[in-house]
Amino acid sequence: MGKKSRKRQSRPEGTPKPKRHEVAYVERPFEGLPAETDLVAMREIIPAATLSVRTTAEHGDREVQLVTLLPDMLPAIHRDDDAVLVALQTGMRSGDASRDVAAALLEALDLEPGSALTTAGLPEPGPRLQDVLDLTGPFEITVRDSFDFWLTDEAKQDDNVAAALEQANANIVPTVKVDGVRSAYWVRMGAREFLRWARPEDQEQVLNALARLHAARESAVDDGAKFVGAFRSAGILIPVWELAPGTEADELAAPLEAFEAKLEQALASTEALTADERRARAGIVSRQVSLR
Template sequence: MGKKSRKRQSEAPRPKRVEVPFVERPFEGLPGETDWVAMREVVPAATATVRTTEEYGGREVVVATMLPDLWPALHRDDGTVLVGLQTAAKSGDASRDVAAALLLALEAEPGMPVLNLGILEPGPRLQDVLDLSVPFEPVVHDDFGFWLAPDQDKEADVAAAVEQSSEGIVPTVKVDGVDSAYWCRMGREFLRWARPEPQEDVLDAIARLHSRRESELEDGARFVGAFRTSGILVPVWELVPGTEADELTGPCTRFEERLQAALAEEGPLDADARRARAGIVSRQVTLR
């Protein structure tokens, strides 16, 4: 090949990689959207079983909060496929990332983890891959024993890894009777409640309640702020010291009624509610 031909070939433009578009609310449209977000952001150890569509094999897959070394997915020795939600961010669409990890794990040999998603381009999302008729029902765990098959022999190093990773788990319990509310103990007790309504609507509703001194769950359980993540709002309450999760069903049910009534109110916020809203916004945090 002559020099001119080699030069022309080297100067040929490379195909431009197509970026995955940013999606502010990546789990919208999935059953249990708020629990997907909670498992990704606030619950340390939990699993839920989903199923792929027939197009993608009709396979049951275990969605997990976290896998060893933040692996995106794992095809366990017993054939179970696990996909993690708490991993290093890869693209602007968490649904695309998790779906890519899931599909790679389905193709992997038993016993093999998915270590890297490679260069991601637009492709199937969870909303395309999963059977949306299957409910999403998280089970909260006290440790990471779900990494191993029930009958798997626990080698010393594997057992040590599970034990070491489990040491830092924040005690967390899903509150019965309401959706996506999680009690946790971090020195003090808190409630973190992922809400499905549009973020600004939830802020307005809580501001109305706060201005009327109705934002507490019960006496002494005070609203302390909220954070934004995956396109939804997660309000947070500091509970009376010593409060247990099984004590929250009644208070949460009653607060849900007050919140729904506030969400249904029309018209602009009054001056007190606007001040309350400004205070909430000044304290909120956005998780990416």
């Protein structure tokens, strides 16, 4: 059958193609969710983590695991044991990450156990995570050093599966959530350690506050640490510090609590930036990176 014939068979000639409704762009897609900054971190800077959530009664009152990444960049898996895993790091990107994840979640709930969502396309407008999830839940993130959450205990007994899992785990960059503060993550890259701290405040306010501290030579979070720039992602800012060589995550809790007090004071300032602070801000902006 020729191309023209196939086309005519699927849609009669002269019939207008149904118009697809695109999802509107949302600069800060996870705003309003209790774990906004952790969700952004899971989407962009954490290799392996899970976050347990529960859907509303309207959507089945089901426990679901939001996860960083699934095998082959799958959007979602409905495991044999009936656990539902929905990925934040996928190749599918509309203008609203919250709508993307919610669409995959709702489709995964309808899958048979033991199935994966493999062909999720860009969704049309519809429920977002803010509509689908019970927002009174704890929303606690668990950072992991393995992707073993992908599998049931039975599946892990398969030698081929275990080998594939070991290979995936080898690519995980060591990452630890720092205790005592929200959404601060220590990471070791080669022989260097860094701190990435997702902030919930308005991006421009965070930039101004960091500029005030940087101009006053108070932008280090710890002795030997150096503020090196920031990521922008999903409407929030993620400042980055290079830490003194050998610094471990458990050494950062007290220094970060003390630094956060200084940062909050700088955030509260309503005075115009001085010339030195404006120069510091321009330097920070020149080094920032926008992530998708």
